[in-house]
Amino acid sequence: xxxxxxxxxxxxxxxxxxxxxxxxxxxxxxxxxxxxxxxxxxxxxxxxxxxxxxxxxxxxxxxxxxxxxxxxxxxxxxxxxxxxxxxxxxxxxxx
Numbered sequence: 001x002x003x004x005x006x007x008x009x010x011x012x013x014x015x016x017x018x019x020x021x022x023x024x025x026x027x028x029x030x031x032x033x034x035x036x037x038x039x040x041x042x043x044x045x046x047x048x049x050x051x052x053x054x055x056x057x058x059x060x061x062x063x064x065x066x067x068x069x070x071x072x073x074x075x076x077x078x079x080x081x082x083x084x085x086x087x088x089x090x091x092x093x094x095x
Contacts, residue, residue: 012092023085059083
């Protein structure tokens, strides 16, 4: 795919691996939190994809930052870990 071709070179590939690892750990921890707080397995199975979808939508890729409603832009865009992953990955490769 051509990773490591930016100004960061091979070091950028290591940073991206670290970011993806932390994002995967976040996703696993979030899924376990939902499973622990849910009253039953059926509720956890229904709620986990919904939350993951909401975080993916508001990462700034599907809905651009300028097109978001101000309410969502102020808090969920800033707290979303997928936003940081996408920004760092693009920043490393497009330098």
